[in-house]
Amino acid sequence: MTTNKDAWAGTVVKKSRAMLDGSNLYRRLKVRLDDGTQMDVKVGRDMWKELAVGDRLVKQQGEDPRRG
Template sequence: MTDGEAWSGTVVKKARALLDGSNLYRRLKVRLDDGTEQDVKVDRETWKRVKVGDRLVKQPGEDPRVS
C-alpha cells in the first residue's frame, strides 16, 4: 500500500516488533472490504487506540483512522 491510496477495512490482528533491533514497529493486519488482508504500519497513538474488530478508513495522503 502507498500513502496515496484510499481503503477501508477491519482490524484482524495487532502486532509490534523490534525488526531492526532498535526501532519498535507497530503494525495492524487489516481485512479490506474486498476480502484481501494487508499489513499496515501505524503510529503509537493509533496502535494504542485501535482494537481487533475496529473499522479503519484511510484517505489518500492521510493516516488511517477509526470510523
C-alpha cells in the first residue's frame, strides 16, 4: 500500500474489491509504475468505478491519486 506522502505515476493493470473484514468493502487497484514495479492502491468507490484497466494514474505528494 502507498502512503499519502508518496508520489508516483503508472497504469492500472487490475481492479479488485473484497469484504476482508466481513462488513467493509475495500476497493483496490494494482498499478504498474513507470519503473516497472507494481503496487496495490486503495481507492474510494467513485474513483474505482471511474477507472478501467489500462487507465493512467498520477499521484502527487500529499494528494490523492487522479486520472492522468
